[in-house]
Amino acid sequence: MITLARSSGLTARERARRAARGGASRSVPAPLLAPALVAVAFLVLPLAGLIIRAPWGRLGSVLSGSDATQALQLSLWTASAATVISLIIGVPLAWVLARGSFPGQRLLRALVTLPLVLPPVVGGVALLLAFGRTGFLGQYLDSWFGLTIPFTPVAVVMAETFVAMPFLIITVEGALRSADQGFEEAAATLGATRMTVFRRVTVPLIAPSLGAGAILCWARALGEFGATITFAGSFPGRTETMPIAVYYALENDPDAAIALSLVLLLVSVVVLVSLRDRWVRGGSAP
C-alpha cells in the first residue's frame, strides 16, 4: 500500500490559482532555486552598481561636455544609418535565403550569419584588409576615386553594418519561413507579380518581425566596439562612438564613463521595453 505524504497545506491564494488555471504544484525545487538566484545576482548587481556609483550631482555637466554629446550624436546617426542600409540590402537577402532555391544556399546562409559568432575585432581586421588604403578593394578606391574609408565616419557605419546586419537577416528570414504562404498564393491568383506580392503582401505580413529585426540590428550597431575601433579608430567627434568614449573615459574620468554608460543602459532598456510590448510578444502589427 502506498502511504500518503503528509499534508503540506495550501494557501487560499494558491488554491484559487490552481482552480483557475489548473496544474499541480509550481514550487521551484531548492537545487534549481539557489543557482538561479546566483545568476540573477550576477546579472543585476553590476547594473545596480552602475546606478549606485553614478555621479548624479554632476551628471548634467558631464553629459553636456562636448565630447559626450558628440559621441552620442555620432553613435545615434551611425547606428541608424547602419540599420537603414541593413534594411535596404539585408531584407532582400533574407528573402533570397528563405524563398530561393539554388546550389550553395546553405553555405551562403552560414557565411551571412558568420559575423554573429565572429569576434568583432576580427571583422574589423577583415574590413581593414578589404577597404584599407592598401586593401584589395581599398587600393582601387584610393587610386581611382581618391576615396579613403578607414578612420572616417563611413568606416564606423560599415563596421556597424557588418556586425549588426546578420541580426536583421536571421530575424526576417525566420519570419519569412514561418509566414503563411497561402496569402502569397492568393495574391498571385489575383494577378500580382512576384515583386508586387513581396511589396504589398509579404512585407506587411512580416512587419512585426521586420520591426524586431531592425531594433535588434540598431541596438547591436549602437553597442558596436571591436570592429569599429579596429576599422575606424577613435577620433573624438569623427569616429569615437559612445562605447569607445566610455572605454577611454574610464582611464581619465571614471565619472564620465559611468554617466555615458548610464545613457547606453537607458537606451537599452527603452529598446527592450519596446521590443517586448510591440514585437517580441507576438501578435500582429499595431
Added chain:
Amino acid sequence: MTDEGIDGLVVDAEVRRGDFTLVVAMTVAPGQVVGVLGPNGAGKSTLLSTLAGLTPVAAGRIVLAGQVIDDAATGAFVEAAGRPVGFVFQDYRLFPHLSVAENVAFSPRARGMSSRAARSAAAHWLSRLGLADLADRKPGELSGGQAQRVALARALAGQPALLLMDEPLSALDAGTRLDVRAELKRHLSDFSGPCLLVTHDPLEALVLADRLLVLEDGRIVQEGTPAQVARQPATEYVAKLVGLNLYAGRADGPGVALAGGGAFVIPDRGQHGDVLVAVRPSALVVSSQRPQASSARNTWPARVAGLTLLADRVRLDLEGQPPALADVTPAAVAELSLSPGSEVWVAAKATDLEVYTHADT
C-alpha cells in the same frame, strides 16, 4: 487544334504531385457551374491549383477561353498572375493588413488599373455583393458569411474568365450556411464564365451546380447532372454521399447475383452482364419476422449493427447478405424494439430497385 475555338474551359491533362497522379479530361461551358465532389485526397484541390497555375501539368494541356494556358508538350505556361482566374480559397485568405475595400481593389490594381480606377471597381463589387457598409473593416472584424462574400467579391473584381471555389461554405456554421448558399447561387448565376466549385457536401453541390464531377483517387469516376448522379451513383462513395444503397452484381434477366453475396429479383428488362443496383434506404421494409405473402420480391435476414437518429427518422445499419441502410420511423424502432444485435428481415420491392450499367452513368 479544335479546342481553341471553344469559349469555356477545356482540360485534358495529367498532374503529378509526388506519388499522386490526377487525370482529368473535361469541358466546362461558359456560365456553367461544375460541382467537383470527392473524398479527401481525391485530387479536388490539386485540380483547382492546376487550373489556377499554382501547379503545372505533367502531360496534356489546359485551354481557357480559346487561349492555351498550360501545355506540357509545347512548354507553354501562363503564370498564375497572368491567368484570368478568380480563386475563392477554403479559408478565404483575405489579406489581414488590408481593409475590405483594399482587398477587393487588390486584383484590379495588380492587373494594371490606376489606384483610383481600382477603388471604384472595388466599390462597384462591394455594393453588388451588399458589402458597401463593410468597406473600411479589416478581415478580422468580419463574420464568416461576410468574409465569404468579401472573398467572392475579391475574386470577381479581377474580372476573371474562370472562377474557382474551394469548399466556399465549409468554414461557415450551419445556420449561416443556408443563407450564404442561396446568395452564392444568385451570384454564380450572374457569372458569365465557367465555374468550378469543390465541395464535400452533396446538398451544396446539388443546389449550386449545373453538373457534377466526381473524383476518386485522381480519376473522374462519374460526370452528369445532379439528378443523374443522385439517382444512379457510379461508386459506393457517391452512393453514400447521396444516401443510397448501391450494389454491384451480374444481371441475368429477372435476377441479379450480387458481387458481395446475396441476390435480387429485379423487373425483367432482358439485362445481362455487370450492373449496379441502387435502392433508397426509405424503400426498404424492416420486420421482426419473415414477411408472409408479401408483394416484395426480395426478402433477406439481417442483424442491426447500428442505429442513427436523423432529423425525422432512424437510419438502421443492417448486416446481412447484402448489407443495407434502411430508414424507419422512431415509432417503428420502438414497436419492433430494435437495438444493436436485433435480428430482422429486410424486404425490397423489385420495382424500387434502380438497375443500370456503368455505361449509363
